[in-house]
Amino acid sequence: MIVIDKISKKYVGADNYSVSNLSLSIKDQEIFGLLGPNGAGKTTLISMLCALVKPTSGHFTINNLNYKQHKTEIKKLIGIVPQEYALYPTLTAFENLKYFGSMYGLKGKALNQKILSHLEILGLEKFANKKIDTFSGGMKRRVNLLASILHNPKVLILDEPTVGVDVQSKNVIINFLKELNANGTTIIYTSHHLNEAEQFCTKVAIIDHGKIIIEGKPKDLINQSDELHNLEDVFISLTGKELRDYA
Numbered sequence: 014m015i016v017i018d019k020i021s022k023k024y025v026g027a028d029n030y031s032v033s034n035l036s037l038s039i040k041d042q043e044i045f046g047l048l049g050p051n052g053a054g055k056t057t058l059i060s061m062l063c064a065l066v067k068p069t070s071g072h073f074t075i076n077n078l079n080y081k082q083h084k085t086e087i088k089k090l091i092g093i094v095p096q097e098y099a100l101y102p103t104l105t106a107f108e109n110l111k112y113f114g115s116m117y118g119l120k121g122k123a124l125n126q127k128i129l130s131h132l133e134i135l136g137l138e139k140f141a142n143k144k145i146d147t148f149s150g151g152m153k154r155r156v157n158l159l160a161s162i163l164h165n166p167k168v169l170i171l172d173e174p175t176v177g178v179d180v181q182s183k184n185v186i187i188n189f190l191k192e193l194n195a196n197g198t199t200i201i202y203t204s205h206h207l208n209e210a211e212q213f214c215t216k217v218a219i220i221d222h223g224k225i226i227i228e229g230k231p232k233d234l235i236n237q238s239d240e241l242h243n244l245e246d247v248f249i250s251l252t253g254k255e256l257r258d259y260a
């Protein structure tokens with residue numbers, strides 16, 4: 014279980030808080046969607062959970078481990094799929110995954126076997142020995158995902174894992190995540206695809222201006238009013254229609 018208690022983040026030099034006094038609990042084996050307009054604070058929140066960004070105040074625990082005292086244990090528990098590809102373009106898919114596996118202390122035949130079987134599940138077995146810089150966006154997203162799950166994390170945190178991919182790649186990614194979840198992995202992911210989140214997530218939180226404005230099961234949020242027909246209606250009713258451009 015993940016328990017976030019009044020966490021805030023104000024970046025150095027920023028005028029405003031990117032995440033403000035936010036509390037949230039995520040149960041084991043949930044598929045939890047963090048939704049919100051551009052600049053709402055989704056990436057900042059998950060970056061704090063991944064220890065990539067230091068909270069200004071507040072704290073959180075993952076499986077009862079406090080993030081301040083148990084950084085190393087928490088790092089072993091979680092897998093991180095960043096929005097930007099974390100892959101080496103001049104190495105092959107197999108070489109990249111060998112490298113990421115070795116960072117978690119995995120090696121030898123067991124690692125090779127695991128990489129090959131996962132590449133097969135994600136439809137990439139034919140491309141194992143091709144360099145990443147020859148891959149399409151959807152193929153890179155799938156390898157990026159594999160790089161973060163070789164150590165069997167209990168909690169997988171993904172920042173927009175299906176952004177910029179075609180429908181076919183998206184289906185393969187979502188089905189793979191569902192399979193991981195069915196085998197015990199808690200999934201936390203950010204997305205702008207509200208249709209996808211409505212189908213995929215067991216629970217969602219809509220974030221705006223660094224705060225949670227609503228959370229619950231997608232169906233329960235939609236059933237609050239006869240005027241709401243889907244998660245996009247819920248989202249627009251709470252966050253409005255104005256553009257959220259920032260620079």
Ligand SMILES: Nc1ncnc2c1ncn2[C@@H]1O[C@H](COP(=O)(O)OP(=O)(O)OP(=O)(O)O)[C@@H](O)[C@H]1O
Nearest residue numbers: 024027031049050051052053054055056057058259
């Ligand atoms: N490194 C940083 N330094 C200063 N401000 C930042 C930094 N990273 C993010 N911000 C600001 O924090 C706010 C929240 O940004 P964040 O990236 O967390 O939002 P988001 O919900 O993930 O947005 P998007 O959907 O566009 O990815 C924005 O106002 C952004 O400009």
